[in-house]
Amino acid sequence: MNIDALAATIQASEDFAPLTAHLGYLRDIAQPCIEMRLLDGVAAASASRFGGMPMVPAGFVWPTHAVGQYRFLGQINFSDIASPSALPSTGVLSLFYASDEDGECFWGDPGYVVAYYWDDPDQLAHVIASDRNPGHSAALDFKAGISIPRHYELRDDWPFDEYSQEADRVFSALWQLQADDYLLGYPSFDSLAYDPTPEKDWVCLMTLVSHETLQWCWQDGAKLMVFIHKDKLKEVDFSELRCDAG
Template identity: 45%
Template structure:
């Protein structure tokens, strides 16, 4: 239990997401006056939105996440792979505390996928990679088969909020550190997403995307700066 961190598992529904519902794909809901973000080397594509009011209450709900409001997520894309996922402007997030006056915004490009609604489940996450700890209290090699089985069964989700990052091919902890960003506070995992063919997501050859936020900024609901790694 000392290894565990609170997390929120994300499950895809089979049905199309409603306008203000948490969902991946489709068109974003935005306030009046919002313009689609522009990238100098390509386009921003809509990842999806998290309606924090839909996160389940009760024991295990992470206290760091907002209890209301909508988080809208976009990522940089171009046909020639000029945009790199570790660029600071790769992943953009916009948070709106109120949802009553939001409207649907049509993308200014052709890369739009059908939406799928999301369901959430309060969960816990444990480190899935040896690189995530320097003081393992157990034999990590003995856990590997068990961790793999938990992922295959869905008990350890591959799409989730908070917890720790998880990856397919990296050999290092991707969490940003203070040496690389000396003016920052502590960074933590905000969102981990697997590649999904239905949304045309192929994070580094079909691996996973991991987005990080500063701990102090998360507590103040400031999502303006997210850093990303993929693998």
């Protein structure tokens, strides 16, 4: 959904009436994002997916952390994304997250999510971690969208009083307007009472909800947010990511 479609949606629905008076403000603060939708079909080998088996080059060594192996989170084949964005236009990004049965891994720790970027998908092949069942896999569909913050903590210039009835109506309406899983844009969370963005010039790479079919449970069923420095994203360098969940 682009900003003009958003404006039309707001003006045509009683559910979004609380946003009408603030449409100009929302236009100013909206950021582009890429919405992700899980599909029922099986993804082609090099296609974007969550779960399953990663595509990696020959000789790839499965990543490990202090108490075990990483779990494969998913892969993004950037050529699957038709809409221009701050993301690379080609190449494959494979993401892994630290997981262990005893719950010793914490999403706020450095290296909770690690990523590997390869610019030539034709050189990749499937690999399976030696001690893990690859589990459920879900193909991904991408659509251009817009991201509007849905939490007080993400802005300090809201055009209404915090915790007012008007604010409650606005935020209730905003929650209906964005996908659960998306790339870029503002982070979104369930229970945090602060802006999870690590530092200035860091941006949200992706926001993911908990998915039972994928055995994802971020902070008691909440959301995982993965961040990258904007300069590193511009350089196509995914070697340092930071995370939060809630």
